[in-house]
Amino acid sequence: MPEANDSVKAEALTDLILTMFRANNLTLAWGDRLVSPLGLTSARWQILGAIVQAGRPQPVAWLARDLGANRQNVQRIINDLKSDGLVSLEPNPHHKRAQLVVLTPKGQQAYEGALELYNPLVATLADGLSPHDIAAAQRVLTTLRARLEAASTGE
Template sequence: MTNSKRTPSGAALSDTIFDLLQLNSRILTAGDRLVAGLGLTSARWQVLGTMIAAQRPQPVAWIARDMGANRQNVQRIVNDLARDGLVEFQPNPHHRRAQLVVLTDKGMTAYDDAMQLQTPWVNDLAEGLQPEDIEVTRKVITALRLKLEDGGAADA
């Protein structure tokens, strides 16, 4: 075992990461409750949102990449969405085996309905917080995400 010490920034970030992990768990639980009546989960909702943000059909591997998630996990979720008629698979002219995942009208409606539920929920959650503070937090999270994506921090 090494006797290394965290820098003050490293110690603060370590505590923040732990808080973010706890927050992530609570957000997923709250999201699951919020959209349960729509036949969605937080994971399904996130896949639909990632597809909408891409603005074009993509193979599962690309959706997983955009989410920063494991392809196999995303494949399982996409298969469930397809079974429920929220997405469908279509041939990919650029790759025979990697079909494109396409949002159906039912999937778009489910996503829109979820976002309608999310608006009052997120407004209530943001109550008492300053937009400027939220934006600073977002900038820090984005900078950390980019560092990890670029390999700027050693992968453990």
């Protein structure tokens, strides 16, 4: 009987993954509309957030790792942010070529502006969802992410 149970779980997870893909696409489009008045995209906003979350200057490769993203894509976005004066690159005392990404005052202002737009809208999105359900979804997605990360590294 374990095979039938495994099949049910696999089908349910497939449904979740398909829903996650759709939700991700809708979230990115929603985010693009939200931050476009600030001259940002969801991708740029996400990078600014990763810089803030890091709490200290990091090389591009570390930011990409934290985001679970491709380093080259993150580098391209960092280059765009630098051109727009939202980040700067500073020397890394531990590595000559891997410069540290630093939020400029203009970048900090853009990030804070995005949060001001986001906070009231996320409260609306959360309406009717229980903290318990949100935490359960977070646990499932965190487990799925960890398993996918392990699979991608061959662990």
